[in-house]
Amino acid sequence: MRDRTLWTWHIFAGAVILVFLGLHMTIMHLNGTFPTFNNPFGGEAESWQNVAARARNLFFTVTYVVMLGAALYHGLFGLRNILLELDPGAGLRRSINVALSVLGLALFAFGAWVAATAPGVVSRMGG
Amino acid sequence: MPDTRMKQVVFHLRRYEPGKDREPHWEQYKIDSPPGMTVLDGLWKVKELFAPTLAWRSSCRMGICGSCGMLINGRPRLACNTQISELQSDVVAVGPLPNFGIIKDLVPDLHPMFEAHRELMPYLIREDLQEQDSPTGEYWQTPHELERYLQFSYCIKCGCCMAACPTMATDPQYSGPMPLGQAHRYNSDTRDGGFAKRRELLEGGRGPWRCHFAGECSQVCPKGVDPAKAIQMMKQDLVFDLLKLRVRKPAARLVDKPCGKRREDIPAAPPRTVTG
Amino acid sequence: MESHAHPNRLGIRGWVGGGRWGFERYLYTLHRITGLGLLTYFLLHIFVTSARVFGKGAWETAMSAVSGPAFKAGEYLVFAAFAFHAVNGVRLALIELGFAVGRPIEPIYPYATSVGRQRPLAIAVMLIAGVLAVWGGYNFFFMD
Numbered sequence: 001m002r003d004r005t006l007w008t009w010h011i012f013a014g015a016v017i018l019v020f021l022g023l024h025m026t027i028m029h030l031n032g033t034f035p036t037f038n039n040p041f042g043g044e045a046e047s048w049q050n051v052a053a054r055a056r057n058l059f060f061t062v063t064y065v066v067m068l069g070a071a072l073y074h075g076l077f078g079l080r081n082i083l084l085e086l087d088p089g090a091g092l093r094r095s096i097n098v099a100l101s102v103l104g105l106a107l108f109a110f111g112a113w114v115a116a117t118a119p120g121v122v123s124r125m126g127g
Numbered sequence: 128m129p130d131t132r133m134k135q136v137v138f139h140l141r142r143y144e145p146g147k148d149r150e151p152h153w154e155q156y157k158i159d160s161p162p163g164m165t166v167l168d169g170l171w172k173v174k175e176l177f178a179p180t181l182a183w184r185s186s187c188r189m190g191i192c193g194s195c196g197m198l199i200n201g202r203p204r205l206a207c208n209t210q211i212s213e214l215q216s217d218v219v220a221v222g223p224l225p226n227f228g229i230i231k232d233l234v235p236d237l238h239p240m241f242e243a244h245r246e247l248m249p250y251l252i253r254e255d256l257q258e259q260d261s262p263t264g265e266y267w268q269t270p271h272e273l274e275r276y277l278q279f280s281y282c283i284k285c286g287c288c289m290a291a292c293p294t295m296a297t298d299p300q301y302s303g304p305m306p307l308g309q310a311h312r313y314n315s316d317t318r319d320g321g322f323a324k325r326r327e328l329l330e331g332g333r334g335p336w337r338c339h340f341a342g343e344c345s346q347v348c349p350k351g352v353d354p355a356k357a358i359q360m361m362k363q364d365l366v367f368d369l370l371k372l373r374v375r376k377p378a379a380r381l382v383d384k385p386c387g388k389r390r391e392d393i394p395a396a397p398p399r400t401v402t403g
Numbered sequence: 404m405e406s407h408a409h410p411n412r413l414g415i416r417g418w419v420g421g422g423r424w425g426f427e428r429y430l431y432t433l434h435r436i437t438g439l440g441l442l443t444y445f446l447l448h449i450f451v452t453s454a455r456v457f458g459k460g461a462w463e464t465a466m467s468a469v470s471g472p473a474f475k476a477g478e479y480l481v482f483a484a485f486a487f488h489a490v491n492g493v494r495l496a497l498i499e500l501g502f503a504v505g506r507p508i509e510p511i512y513p514y515a516t517s518v519g520r521q522r523p524l525a526i527a528v529m530l531i532a533g534v535l536a537v538w539g540g541y542n543f544f545f546m547d
Contacts, residue, residue, distance in 0.1 A: 228409055228411055229409040229411050275506075276507065277507065277509070296413035296417020297413075299412075339431055341431040343428060348516075351511070351515075353510070353514075353516050355504070359501045362501060363501030364501075
């Protein structure tokens with residue numbers, strides 16, 4: 001794909017991250033200001049009950065996957081910008097493109113599996 | 128009262144003699160500087176008094192030709208357009224424009240910039256090749272349409288923007304602010320029909336996507352051309368084109384020529400009243 | 404295309420070279436640094452939070468591994484970096500899509516540039532990012 005298309009998706013992904021990561025940061029780190037905002041059990045946002053409750057909520061599952069994809073794309077494209085601007089030469093340029101694509105897809109597959117799996121399911125299966 | 132006092136300034140000049148020096152080095156020359164003296168005048172003084180082999184490029188000495196772009200006290204400027212007094216320093220450090228190779232002393236190798244400029248086809252492109260090569264007339268254009276590119280057409284290709292651009296500092300693949308700005312100057316000209324041809328290069332890695340708006344090119348431009356503005360407008364154009372939002376108009380048509388026939392109802396001139 | 408003359412590219416020094424430049428140059432550098440920092444954190448974050456599929460015990464072990472004042476300070480840096488990168492990102496998106504740089508004008512000395520045109524936006528970015536960083540800091544260190 002040409003840089004124009006990739007760049008346009010980079011901006012679009014940035015807008016998606018702005019909304020969802022803004023929400024994520026509000027829930028996790030501004031919980032002092034908004035105490036019960038999606039922390040159904042109150043207290044620490046990262047306590048097990050709150051984490052498990054969010055993980056069972058379909059809204060959070062979907063937004064985690066969307067945010068994961070958008071953030072991976074946005075971040076790795078930004079890294080590609082920086083690496084390519086260091087003038088790596090034609091061969092390395094190609095390797096950077098391939099390596100970042102593979103890394104992104106692998107992390108997305110892993111992260112999406114985690115988000116779509118019920119909390120604690122692996123330990124219940126004896127894994 | 129204007130300050131008429133003569134003061135002494137020290138010129139720190141970046142010298143490099145190809146075939147002799149392995150690396151460029153600094154040399155210092157102390158000269159008298161009357162008020163109103165430009166950096167270019169100072170260079171002539173140094174050449175006359177101390178360094179006859181000193182080399183630089185200059186021509187018009189009035190900010191028109193774009194030959195004397197140099198790195199003056201850390202900032203790319205035209206030597207002829209910069210008075211020593213405005214530097215507010217007793218030291219005038221002059222080096223060749225960075226991000227270009229050094230040919231000798233203060234002479235940068237501008238070839239890569241002009242090559243990138245050429246590749247982006249900085250001229251009107253018409254569907255009718257016959258008309259493009261041997262024009263028979265003028266094209267329609269309103270004053271409003273002229274204003275859409277006039278600012279960018281004041282570019283004198285001095286290369287100051289290329290020397291200030293952070294991306295140019297590492298990436299020789301990037302076309303750079305001057306060539307991209309000029310590509311936009313023609314893309315936004317209503318007489319031009321070459322958007323699709325230039326897009327071939329602009330939508331790839333050499334296009335405006337390596338610009339992140341550090342804004343330097345526009346801050347240093349000695350003609351107020353604002354290449355950063357042109358590049359951002361170009362991105363809008365290209366992204367709108369990708370999203371099928373770009374309004375496409377055919378290139379402006381030729382102005383109708385006078386048909387050459389004399390009107391028949393024009394009365395004849397009255398007979399002469401003065402004889403002799 | 405590279406010339407055959409003596410090379411004189413500034414290299415990475417040219418990326419960070421501030422000093423004599425406008426303050427947008429610092430925003431450019433800071434945007435890169437915070438971007439790299441956020442990406443590093445995010446990649447680690449994916450692995451740390453994946454502990455939740457192994458149940459309560461594994462989750463609490465993972466959370467205790469990343470607790471303590473050093474991690475808390477680090478997390479706050481991530482929050483502040485996010486605040487800056489997000490707000491500055493909105494500014495950059497507006498500019499780079501051609502909406503905040505103005506229209507072509509007649510260049511009359513002293514020249515007005517697109518940099519000056521977007522300057523109020525850049526100042527607003529710094530103010531909003533500052534407010535968010537202080538708000539987050541208060542929450543991090545005094546309310547948690």
